[in-house]
Every structure is written in structure tokens, then in C-alpha cells.
Amino acid sequence: MPANTNNSQAEQVPLRDITACPGCDVVVATKPVSVPFGSHLLCPRCRHTINDPRRNTVDRTLALSLTGLLVFIPAHFMLLLQFDAMGLVDQATVVDSMTAVMEQQYLFVGIMILLSAIIVPLVKLTLLCGVSLGLRLKKFPRRLPFMFRWYCHLEEWGMTEVYLIGILVTIIKMSHMAEISYEKGFTAFLILTAALVGTAFTLDRHYYWNKIEELNHAPGKPANDASGPTARAVPGQPALAANLIQCHTCHKLLPFRDPEPGHELTCPRCGATVHKRKPGALTVTWALVITAAILSLPANLLPIMEVSFLGTPDRSTIMDGIIYFFQTGSYGIGLVILTASILVPLFKIVGLVLLLYSIQFNRWSHLTQKSIMFRFIEFIGRWSMLDIFVIALLCALVDFGFFTTITAAPAATFFTLVVLCTMFAAISFDPRLMWDIVNSNESRNRTLNP
Ligand SMILES: [Zn+2]
Ligand SMILES: [Zn+2]
Structure with a gap:
């Protein structure tokens, strides 16, 4: 059950009582909101889980x-x-x-x-x-x-x-x-x-x-927190508009200050380099998605596995393997491989292209749905490796010499590269960029109607 986010209050709240949503950069109050065990604090805009307490x-x-x-x-x-x-x-x-x-x-x-x-x-x-x-x-x-x-x-x-x-x-x-x-x-x-x-x-x-x-801030230890006691923001406003930036690794909210020349701004809590938005996010994600789309062709068209029976080799593509399962009545396993090897990579590539397109051309409709889709793309990323693990196991387990052997075929390399590229693409993408057009509109409205 989502906890009450209490984001309607208009007064400024000190930094210790707020956080920002890693998915859309909106400021969310964390106090006096209490999130009991088994419940979670959701972002009111993009539905990202901000706090999800676990017992012991x-x-x-x-x-x-x-x-x-x-x-x-x-x-x-x-x-x-x-x-x-x-x-x-x-x-x-x-x-x-x-x-x-x-x-x-x-x-x-x-x-x-x-x-x-x-x-x-x-x-x-x-x-x-x-x-x-x-x-x-x-x-x-x-x-x-x-x-x-x-x-x-x-x-x-x-x-x-x-x-x-x-x-x-x-x-x-x-x-x-x-x-x-x-x-x-x-x-x-x-x-x-x-x-x-x-x-x-x-x-x-x-x-x-x-x-x-x-x-790290225990008595007697020097405090390395540069957050400053005076920073405040209004829940519901974009963090960047309140001159706050969030560490992408540990999600600590910090007042933005220009780093010293030759240095980068680092998070006082986890030590990661902090940026307003991931550097080069659009270019890197586009490059990785296009590479994955190109590599998908040999990954699907070339054979991925070779079964040799009594000295006669028979090579099959990913789709051949799926058709074989359906023809032999193994519909469940056929569906699992179809989903992991064809649908998931396709969904990841098409989904990321859609998100990149909406940022590039300022399409800011259905942002909550797009944010949910991005989190789903992040979640399913690894599951495409399923077929590669199956082939590797078969290579090790079906080695009966001249009688029958199973070996990997060239598409295995291309398919692994597709998985790698789409996973890195999801990591390099910054979902906050989708919300920046809304964030800048909101900031402008707040300036005009304080
Ligand atoms: Zn959010
Ligand atoms: Zn951090």
C-alpha cells in the first residue's frame, strides 16, 4: 500500500526532511511521512519506489x-x-x-x-x-x-x-x-x-x-557532509530548480555547487561522481541502441547452435529452436525462449528508441507510463541471457563423441553482444531527461506565480 507522500504542502522544507525521485527529479517529503514495514513511499509523479523499508x-x-x-x-x-x-x-x-x-x-x-x-x-x-x-x-x-x-x-x-x-x-x-x-x-x-x-x-x-x-559521522569522526544546513526546497518542485542535485548511486540529495577547477563534484556519502544529469546520456544510449539493433540481424539470422548426430551436423537459429519446441508440443518452454530471446531484446530496443525519441523531440505526453516502461526495460535486461546459458549447458552435457554432440554457433557471440549493448544502453539512459521539459515548465510557472 503506497504511503501518503504529503507533497501538497507549499512551504519550504529543510534538506534533511526531503529527497528527490531518481526517476523524475521531483522533490518528495520524507518527514513526517512514516512508511511502515511492508509499505512503500512512491513518487507521486512517476510511481518510482523511493523508500521500501524491510524488517531486520x-x-x-x-x-x-x-x-x-x-x-x-x-x-x-x-x-x-x-x-x-x-x-x-x-x-x-x-x-x-x-x-x-x-x-x-x-x-x-x-x-x-x-x-x-x-x-x-x-x-x-x-x-x-x-x-x-x-x-x-x-x-x-x-x-x-x-x-x-x-x-x-x-x-x-x-x-x-x-x-x-x-x-x-x-x-x-x-x-x-x-x-x-x-x-x-x-x-x-x-x-x-x-x-x-x-x-x-x-x-x-x-x-x-x-x-x-x-x-562515518559518529562522534569523534570528522564530518565530510557538504550538504549545508540551510538548503531547502518545496516538495513537488524539481530538485534541480531548487539548486539541488541527486547522487545517482546512493540517491543522496545535495546542494549544487560548482566543483573546483580540474575536479568533479563527488557525493559525500558514497564517493561517486555526481552530475546534474548523466553525461552524454542521449548520445551514448542512441549509439548503444543502434549497435544492438544492427547486431540483432546476425544474432537472429545466423545459426546459434549446431547439433551433430552420427557425424551429420545440423545448425539451427534461435527461431528454429523455438519452432522445434512448438512442433514437439513443449509450448511452455517454447514460450519462455520466445519471450527471453526474441520479445525481450525487441521490446528493449523499441522501448528505448521510443524514450529517446520523446526526449529528442520534446514529446512529454504519457511520461508516467514511459517511466514505468523504462523501469520494466531495466528489470528484464538480464533475462535475455537465458538462451546462451542453455546452449552453454548443452555444449557441456551433450558431448557423446561421434554419436552426438552440441556446439555453439556464430550467432551466440552476436546475441551476447546484443544483451550487453541493451543492458549498457539502459544504464546510460537518464529517465530524468524525459521530465526535464515538464520540470522547466513548472519552474517557470512557479517563478511567474510564486
Ligand atoms: Zn518520480
Ligand atoms: Zn552517493
């Missing part, structure tokens, strides 16, 4: 990240599945799926699997465990901003849950061709995924950043 966030997140770290090695290095086809046996770990595509000369695809399914989840868990432990014990205050900042940057690049769905798709795909045995690594991977998904529900970023800031 530090203890629960610490327990889950520790659990994830404990099962991390078995989840990746112990046997995951074993395939038995007509007496021929093949088995694989998660690491094998990465090395299998690398050995087939698809080094870039292998590196992406290594990063998204192994390295980033490990770094994320380590950082989250370290920050939670630091907050719990009130230790290492100087290191916590750096650690939590990097956790926030890496959040969407860990794809353990996508990999788990990839394992399930592989199992369904091969269930009528081979006898499948679930090994210990499979159980460990299930626990690891549950722990990582669990942290998304227990972690209260707002609370973490506030506590990190408090710890």
Missing part, C-alpha cells in the same frame, strides 16, 4: 549472503547434472558450461558466462556480507561506502537466477532424449539462487546508506 534488514541480509558464500564453491564446482543416453554418460558442472564454449573458440561468450554466472555473484555476495557485517559490528566505516557502491553497480550483472532457469530449460529440453540424474551441485545451486534472490527482498538500500553515513 542487516541481520537477514547478512544471514542470506553468508549462506550464499557457504554453498558457492559446491554450487559451481560440484557436478550439476548427469545425462545418460543409450549407455553413453556425460556430466557437467557450472564451470564446465563456461569452459565448453571457450574450448569451442567462443571466448567472448565464455567470458560473459564467467562474469555473469560466477564472478559477479561471488563479488556481490562478498561485498554484501562485508557491508552487513560492518554495519552489524559498527566497524570499517571508511570502507563501507566504497563496498556498497560497488555492490549497487554490480547488482544487475549477477545472473544466477537466470542461469537456474537455463538449467531447468535444459532439463526439459533433454528429458525425452536422455536419462537425467540430479547431482549434489544442483542442490547447492538451488540454495545459492534462493539466498541471492532472498537478499533482493531483505536488503533495504535506503537504511544501509543512512547507517553507513551515520557510522
Whole structure:
């Protein structure tokens, strides 16, 4: 249930009692608004979740990240599945799926699997465990901003849950061709995924950043907060119009001041460089979206996988694979692959073009819907890697020599590049640019009718 945002008050409110919406830059009062556990504070304009308090966030997140770290090695290095086809046996770990595509000369695809399914989840868990432990014990205050900042940057690049769905798709795909045995690594991977998904529900970023800031401002420690006690703004007005800018990483609101020559403005809380808007957002996002659209052609037209049966190779594109599922009656799995591999990349490219077009040509209708669409594009970005994980697993698990083998094909590299470009495009895009025309109109009206 959304909490009352109380944004109708016209008087100026001090900086400590307000924040700005990261989605549209409007100033929102945080006090005396009380947001109970299980509720959330929504932006009145773009419906972005501004505060979403979680109960016992530090203890629960610490327990889950520790659990994830404990099962991390078995989840990746112990046997995951074993395939038995007509007496021929093949088995694989998660690491094998990465090395299998690398050995087939698809080094870039292998590196992406290594990063998204192994390295980033490990770094994320380590950082989250370290920050939670630091907050719990009130230790290492100087290191916590750096650690939590990097956790926030890496959040969407860990794809353990996508990999788990990839394992399930592989199992369904091969269930009528081979006898499948679930090994210990499979159980460990299930626990690891549950722990990582669990942290998304227990972690209260707002609370973490506030506590990190408090710890760094503990008595006896020099205050590095340059926010100034006099800054004020009216809830409902654009933050930039009140000469306030927001850190894009930790969402701290700061009075804007010109940085010293040769220096950039940095956030006193997390240390990130702060800009009024992301620098070069439009140009970079356009470049990445156009690159993704061009790469989509070879990704969809070239074969992505090769199945060799008794020495006869048969190459198939993404669409061939989907048609195969529908023809064999596996409609559910066919729909999952269709959504992840065709619809999601298409939606991301078309959606971002629409948003860029509306900024470029000052189209400011349906901004709330456009903001919701952008958040959806951000959320679904990683799920396109599903097909790549399935192919990598099949490459590792279906290697029965002359009888039958599965290998990756050239579209795998192009498809991975499409996923990468669309994810970076969503990161480089600044949704506040969509609202700037409305923001400048509102500021002008306030100046004319104070
Ligand atoms: Zn908003
Ligand atoms: Zn910050």
C-alpha cells in the first residue's frame, strides 16, 4: 500500500526532511511521512519506489549472503547434472558450461558466462556480507561506502537466477532424449539462487546508506557532509530548480555547487561522481541502441547452435529452436525462449528508441507510463541471457563423441553482444531527461506565480 507522500504542502522544507525521485527529479517529503514495514513511499509523479523499508534488514541480509558464500564453491564446482543416453554418460558442472564454449573458440561468450554466472555473484555476495557485517559490528566505516557502491553497480550483472532457469530449460529440453540424474551441485545451486534472490527482498538500500553515513559521522569522526544546513526546497518542485542535485548511486540529495577547477563534484556519502544529469546520456544510449539493433540481424539470422548426430551436423537459429519446441508440443518452454530471446531484446530496443525519441523531440505526453516502461526495460535486461546459458549447458552435457554432440554457433557471440549493448544502453539512459521539459515548465510557472 503506497504511503501518503504529503507533497501538497507549499512551504519550504529543510534538506534533511526531503529527497528527490531518481526517476523524475521531483522533490518528495520524507518527514513526517512514516512508511511502515511492508509499505512503500512512491513518487507521486512517476510511481518510482523511493523508500521500501524491510524488517531486520542487516541481520537477514547478512544471514542470506553468508549462506550464499557457504554453498558457492559446491554450487559451481560440484557436478550439476548427469545425462545418460543409450549407455553413453556425460556430466557437467557450472564451470564446465563456461569452459565448453571457450574450448569451442567462443571466448567472448565464455567470458560473459564467467562474469555473469560466477564472478559477479561471488563479488556481490562478498561485498554484501562485508557491508552487513560492518554495519552489524559498527566497524570499517571508511570502507563501507566504497563496498556498497560497488555492490549497487554490480547488482544487475549477477545472473544466477537466470542461469537456474537455463538449467531447468535444459532439463526439459533433454528429458525425452536422455536419462537425467540430479547431482549434489544442483542442490547447492538451488540454495545459492534462493539466498541471492532472498537478499533482493531483505536488503533495504535506503537504511544501509543512512547507517553507513551515520557510522562515518559518529562522534569523534570528522564530518565530510557538504550538504549545508540551510538548503531547502518545496516538495513537488524539481530538485534541480531548487539548486539541488541527486547522487545517482546512493540517491543522496545535495546542494549544487560548482566543483573546483580540474575536479568533479563527488557525493559525500558514497564517493561517486555526481552530475546534474548523466553525461552524454542521449548520445551514448542512441549509439548503444543502434549497435544492438544492427547486431540483432546476425544474432537472429545466423545459426546459434549446431547439433551433430552420427557425424551429420545440423545448425539451427534461435527461431528454429523455438519452432522445434512448438512442433514437439513443449509450448511452455517454447514460450519462455520466445519471450527471453526474441520479445525481450525487441521490446528493449523499441522501448528505448521510443524514450529517446520523446526526449529528442520534446514529446512529454504519457511520461508516467514511459517511466514505468523504462523501469520494466531495466528489470528484464538480464533475462535475455537465458538462451546462451542453455546452449552453454548443452555444449557441456551433450558431448557423446561421434554419436552426438552440441556446439555453439556464430550467432551466440552476436546475441551476447546484443544483451550487453541493451543492458549498457539502459544504464546510460537518464529517465530524468524525459521530465526535464515538464520540470522547466513548472519552474517557470512557479517563478511567474510564486
Ligand atoms: Zn518520480
Ligand atoms: Zn552517493
